[in-house]
């Protein structure tokens with residue numbers, strides 16, 4: 001019966017590509033046309049095993065980047081599905097700015113598929129989305145990170161906590177700020193209002209985009225100071241400086257080593 005109904009619905013409202021809107025004759029698990037699906041540029045090895053930034057070279061092993069060699073990161077590791085360009089950029093803009101919060105379910109599914117393919121999700125005890133300031137939340141009407149995190153939490157039957165970590169100061173968008181200004185912009189902007197809820201727990205911090213990493217690092221610092229055992233970061237997209245325009249199509253995804261609770265502390269190895 002459900003199949004018949006779906007068939008009728010598809011006749012009246014044929015499924016359309018999430019990003020370009022073209023009618024889909026048939027599609028895989030995601031409502032994307034082949035061209036848009038091919039426009040997702042996945043982040044693959046070689047990359048930094050700590051912050052997850054991919055290197056311009058398409059050859060060689062993963063290794064720590066200069067920033068991770070010289071500065072301690074508050075998170076154990078960070079990973080992103082793909083580069084913040086093409087289909088992912090378009091889909092995130094539709095989702096956040098053009099009144100298509102429903103796209104979040106599709107994007108959350110992409111993130112859940114990715115997370116499940118690289119990590120043993122049982123290593124996590126709690127999913128924490130990056131909060132929006134209440135003023136921004138009123139403007140937008142929803143927090144994109146909560147929508148994405150909810151899909152991931154549901155998939156892996158993990159609890160979701162979107163009330164403990166708060167954005168207490170409004171911040172200006174990081175775009176256009178210098179390196180030091182970005183860091184100062186988010187410093188002190190977050191707090192953990194009920195630290196007992198995260199104490200001793202292994203957290204997966206979720207956001208839509210890793211741009212400079214400052215916001216995510218600040219959130220991870222606050223969570224660690226509040227007593228979290230460890231924090232890993234997952235974002236859908238990551239802004240990657242890419243002067244060479246290299247495409248790493250044929251490389252195996254990195255970090256295929258499954259994680260379990262015993263080796264959580266080995267994430268940085």
Ligand SMILES: [Zn+2]
Nearest residue numbers: 017020033036
């Ligand atoms: Zn399309």
Ligand SMILES: [Zn+2]
Nearest residue numbers: 048051065068
């Ligand atoms: Zn790094």
